[in-house]
Amino acid sequence: MRENNMFCNPVPFTDGKRHTNPDPYILRWCGNYYCYATDESGVKISVSENLTDWSCEGYAIKEDDYRNYWAPSVIYINGTFYMYYSNVPADSSDCHEECLKLAVSDRPEGPFVWKKTFFKKFSIDSHPVMWGGKLYMFYSVNDWIGADEKIAGTCILVDEMVSPEQFAKTPREVILPTLKQEIYEENRFGDGRDWYTIEGAAPIVRGQRFWLLYSANAYVNEDYFVGTTVAACKDSLMDMNWKKYPSGEIWYPLLKKNEMVEGTGHNTVEKAPNMLDDWIIYHGRKAEETLDPDIEQREMYIEPLYFSGDKVVCFGPSNHMQESPGHPNIRKKDTLVTDRQMFCPGSPFYIAEFWISTENSHTGMRYGILADYKNENNYLEVQICSGKNEVKAIQKVDGIQNCILTQRLEKNFEHTVPHLIHIEKKFHRYELRIDYAPEISFEVHSGVTAQGESTVGIISHFSKVEMHSFVLTRGVVLEAGGLQDLGKIYCVSSAVADKDGLHSLENTLKLEKKCEFLDFTEEFQIEAACAADNSTVFKWDDGQSVSIEHEDRAYSVYYIRRGSKEWLIADGKRLEIWENADSERTVQICLTNSKITEYRLAKN
The missing domain is CATH 2.60.120.560 (Exo-inulinase; domain 1)
Incomplete structure (x- = not known):
């Protein structure tokens, strides 16, 4: 099924007005996309169900006596939304007073409330990544190579996070400038050195490759572009070694200006609603308009990405009608489940996501995802129990039941807030991921996946289960x-x-x-x-x-x-x-x- 099959960049808003969204960061949560963007007065928030039709929801955070809110990023962990952003005092005219901060909220729209300032130095463009059960942070600073004689400028670092509120303070460099196209300004500070800028880290992971996109040049220039680096996946991000594609000596931009769009940069990569295709969400300016540094002109654009070996390919920037991001075959929202409820027919293979929370009870909460249900004597259930704080995979074939998997959940797992349960069925094999926990793989008895009508749904065991969002793609x-x-x-x-x-x-x-x-x-x-x-x-x-x-x-x-x-x-x-x-x-x-x-x- 394909809905709203065509769209045109920059992406439209439901009020019919033109909205700017510099440095768009996309969070996918409970079936919606949330865009957090740079603005003079606060962090802008917009919401979409499909990446192509957006509604502007105002500001997610505004602090008294501060302005120039730059490059926000948000991660959701166990009921809390953590926003990382930078801004400057309202009476400051120096953008180098931008310092990385943290604000929190229990809702994606906010309001977010400031909690702490991480650094007392220029620090911007955060991008949190959960990897192997640990949280890491990419961000950009000036002081790492800013005092170097030959190549000075802004670069990207990575550090492990002790918690969402604390850096480990063991940063290492990830991407350094090497190309003349990355120069922000020649002789910028009058000391004879050219200033380079590498910023806007944006990760993509597929198979055993970990790409890190970056933006370079100057965001105020028409030549701002997106570049590509790639590394082999390892257990820790701190051990990965990213290399520019195809090399540090050859300029091969993923996105750069054309006759229609200029100033292309600072992006996020997110899955399409079908959970398979990767799309880049970035900002650009209409090339036909005169560049005015006193007016915000950066709008949100989206393009599909393609992958070929180490290479990432994008045919943008574009401003013509094109096919919308792929939609799931099934989509349902906001359903209270108190017994057994089936949502759609099954399939030999599929990718499904459930966003689920439960109502608190002194007797505990227990429910299951019926990943392949034929009848009461033949099914596969992925069952979660709050009291034991564990997930099980239970198969029943011809009336005989056995548990094929038991795994502990995160020790502070809060069952009353929404959690993501991601299931991929690959014929007789399944892959299960809950939130950011490492993926679990298991196989089932051939009797469960044998030919025959099956359905997918949820079963509640003496509990009230809130299904906030369910999507399924036959992929x-x-x-x-x-x-x-x-x-x-x-x-x-x-x-x-x-x-x-x-x-x-x-x-x-x-x-x-x-x-x-x-x-x-x-x-x-x-x-x-x-x-x-x-x-x-x-x-x-x-x-x-x-x-x-x-x-x-x-x-x-x-x-x-x-x-x-x-x-x-x-x-x-x-x-x-x-x-x-x-x-x-x-x-x-x-x-x-x-x-x-x-x-x-x-x-x-």
Whole structure:
């Protein structure tokens, strides 16, 4: 299902007015997107359900005697919203008095209340990240390399957080300036040194790659741009080593000005409502308007991102009509559950998110997600118990029940506030994540996932359960050994699926789709065994074929169908578009001396 199928940048607001949203930070919570943005008078707050239709809700925080609220970020943890932001005293004319602060609220719209100031020095552009059960903070400062002789300027650091309210005070540098395009101003302070600016850290994680986007140059200039760095995932962010793509000597911006939009920068990357596609949310200025430093002109833009090996690809900035972010197949909100309530049919694979809280009771609270329910004798339940503070996976097959997983919840888990329960069904395998806790994987008995009608819902065990939001997308992500399940979507020639991906036992890996979907997006991440003597060819049964060209050994192919329209995006380049493709035509994919490292499918 696709709602509001088209949109145009800058994103519209429901009141029909033009709104500025510099440095947009996006929080996804209980089925809504919350945008926190820079403003002279306070932190602006806007709300959307789909990333394309926004309502302005005023200010999330305003402090007496302060102004210039810069680059807010917000993280929700166990009932509390923590906002990190910077501002200056109202009587100050020096932006270098911007200092990083913390404010808290129990509502995403605020009002947020100041709690502490972290530093007594220039510190801006925070971005909190929960990784491996620990909280980290990216932020930018001037004093790390500001006194250096050759390359001086603003750079990005990372530090571990002891708590949301306390830095560990063991920062390390993450991204330093290396390119002339990153210069904020030549001879900025009159001492002969050029000043560089690296700011606006924004993370993206897919598979074993951790990208960190950054903004550089000067936000007041038309040449402000977004750059890319990438690192291999490790247990701690403090141990990761980010490198600019393709190198520190080559300028390869993800977003830069064009004839329509300028000053592109300071972004967040967030999932589309379908929970699969990554979209970049950034600010830009209309190039047709005269740049006026005394008037705020930065508005919110959004674009889809594509991934090809180490490369991130964006076709923006844009200001033309284009397809909206992908929507879930099922969406429900605000339902009180006191017994068993089913929400939608099941599927061999899906991605689902539940935002749930419970009403407090002296007897405790217990409820379950019915992830695959056929009848009272055959189901899978992901059950949460407040008294034992644990989650269980319980399967029942032909009337026989057994517990296949027990895991403790966070020790201070507050059951009466909304929590995110994220479940991915991948045929007989499940992946479970609660809030920011590490992912839990488990397999179920074939009897649970056997062919037959199933449904997805919630069951309450003597408790009142508030379902704030439920969304489900019929999509799947397969990687490493999990690529064995690609054989349930494609007929695959003799192959092996292991930690390195899906590769042929011979030289050529062949895939032929078992069934066609009317609307879908497929993504193949591919790695060639060597730089030469490899190929990937898409062939259709109507005689059409496309041979894929690529620059690096690791690359991607996106195969997209919308009704009778089909197209490919290969290694970040748009290829042929077929406007009147036969909806029943089938494709065969042949890979020579190459393997598939990741596969994604979204049925729209």
